[in-house]
Amino acid sequence: MTAELAPTDDNRLPLRERKKLRTRQALIDTALELFTTRGFSGVTLDELCDAVDVSKRTFFRNFTSKEDVAMAPTQDLWGAFLHELESCEPDDRPVAEMLQQTLFAALQQMVEEGWARRVLLSRRLAESTPSIDAHGLHFCHETSRTALETLHRRFDLAAPDDLRPRLALDMLVAAFHCALDSWTSRPGTPALSDLQTDLRNAFTALPGSLTLTADLRTP
Numbered sequence: 001m002t003a004e005l006a007p008t009d010d011n012r013l014p015l016r017e018r019k020k021l022r023t024r025q026a027l028i029d030t031a032l033e034l035f036t037t038r039g040f041s042g043v044t045l046d047e048l049c050d051a052v053d054v055s056k057r058t059f060f061r062n063f064t065s066k067e068d069v070a071m072a073p074t075q076d077l078w079g080a081f082l083h084e085l086e087s088c089e090p091d092d093r094p095v096a097e098m099l100q101q102t103l104f105a106a107l108q109q110m111v112e113e114g115w116a117r118r119v120l121l122s123r124r125l126a127e128s129t130p131s132i133d134a135h136g137l138h139f140c141h142e143t144s145r146t147a148l149e150t151l152h153r154r155f156d157l158a159a160p161d162d163l164r165p166r167l168a169l170d171m172l173v174a175a176f177h178c179a180l181d182s183w184t185s186r187p188g189t190p191a192l193s194d195l196q197t198d199l200r201n202a203f204t205a206l207p208g209s210l211t212l213t214a215d216l217r218t219p
Helices: 015-038 045-052 056-062 066-070 072-085 095-107 115-128 130-154 164-184 192-211
Strands: none
Touching: 015 045, 015 056, 015 066, 015 115, 045 056, 045 066, 066 072, 066 115, 066 130, 072 095, 072 115, 072 130, 095 164, 095 192, 115 130, 115 164, 115 192, 130 164, 164 192
16 A cells, blocks of 8 residues: 555665666656646556556556556655654653644655645546546545554553544545645645645644534524
8 A cells, every 4th residue: 555655765775676766756747747637537558657657567566557647745744644653752741742743744744846746636536537536535544543553552541442543634634635625726736745734634623623613594
């Protein structure tokens, strides 16, 4: 699963590994451009592989499907999140705050040139392609499950049937999706710093959302 990929420094890797990463990135970039210009269903897997000059076997070493490669930019972010979660310290702070800071740490690792534009293209494809959106929902569920398992394995939390760790994760994911919606609605090609701002705003709004009250509108 793409989410299990840990962040790496290309310059420290052996040449063979660097080539693998470059091939993977070429598949992502080419797929997003082709899907955007010709439509997701208008590009076959054979055409994508031919455009990058790789075999299907190479493609499936990196991705499980066309949907998987289309969602790779945000999946890589959550892969970095899971990696950070394996080493972060609680530091006597609420679990929700620890998770938020862990996601920010992961976001700071998304320094590859063009990452923000890839995310934007990926999100727009998901909005118009049900199969990509469904893949994203499944990925989100699996990533949350892995994160919850990590929390219980690494930290001395409440009993397994305590809902609070799961709800802390669910609120994290919900806030991220709200931030992503705000970010993608910005004009032009928003920057990574804009996503950080929108994510910070979403986290700030979380406590108030739990105590928000409402009255009926008057005619």
